Amino acid sequence: MEPSTWPESLPSNRIKAFQELTKGQVLTNKLREMLDCPEKIESDIDSVNDVVAQILGMFDNTLSILSPSNLNGIPHNSTNDVRTPNISDDQKSEVSDESVKNMIPVKPKRGCYKRRKIGSTRTIFTYTLTDDGYAWRKYGQKVILNSQHQRNYFRCSHKFEQGCQATKQVQKTDDEPSKYKITYIGVHTCNNFQKAQIIEEALDPMDNSFLISFEKNTTVKNNKMGTCFQPIKHTPKEVNPSLSYMKHEQVSFSDHDTPWDPIVGVSQVPSDPMSIISSVLNCEDMVSPGVLSSTCSTHGYGYIAKCHDLDDFLF
């Protein structure tokens, strides 16, 4: 279906759009199969909702990729728009006038970027931090007004190489210091999607340990705690909050656009993290070597350590 090699002349955004649509086609077929079995829908409505969410996410991604602001072949990236080649709106006008003459690259002012419009967001409350299957990289942390704890900002590690827009925010809750609020913003357009999806699909889809709501700003409580992974340490003195499996407690969506993220489908996590990871690693045709090497080398699933208080490591 998908060409093994793309014509070099084909813009990268068209390739990405094609990949998204291909993904959507698979998902739609999956949905159709589900709809053929009404009894299964009743017993496993979460899976159906999840597939719908992923399809909507596909549309979201495709529209983003093909948006007018992204017709130059560069994946839509409101922040990258000014970072590569690092020219702000003001500077762009200058470039069109004077800088074009001498072609001297204009060094952008620090912190110069376009704030993204909040797209699809999803909030999870958890007592432990999880590996959601994606490689995250911390890019900032801030003290938040009226909050006792700092908020930590993570972006997808493939932001620049693949233009992935996904970010997440991790913050301890004030009411319960051991509880974390994790907000996922945007959807992954990187290849790591597949790895996360594998992780998701490796989990028991019949378990309803956490429910998904597509309504605006709804929070639903899960029925029971799933078995949890302990966080995986990155280094002896710190833990990467993006890595490690957890027991989910609550999940909520804000459906500005499309609520979707592979982790949504995770209902129960096996007690052995390496089993999932190894199963993921075995799917060579599903996960690109680059993604794997990035994920593994970056975070090193080397050993597991307990982490009940993130402040011990990070904040």
Add this chain to the structure above:
DNA sequence: ATGATTTGACCAGG
């Protein structure tokens, strides 16, 4: 040497 994290600076939006 390379990649990840920290942290102060900067900017957009309310």
Add this chain to the structure above:
DNA sequence: CCTGGTCAAATCAT
């Protein structure tokens, strides 16, 4: 003007 989100140089870890 204030706050939150992001950038990027400096620093740290491997």
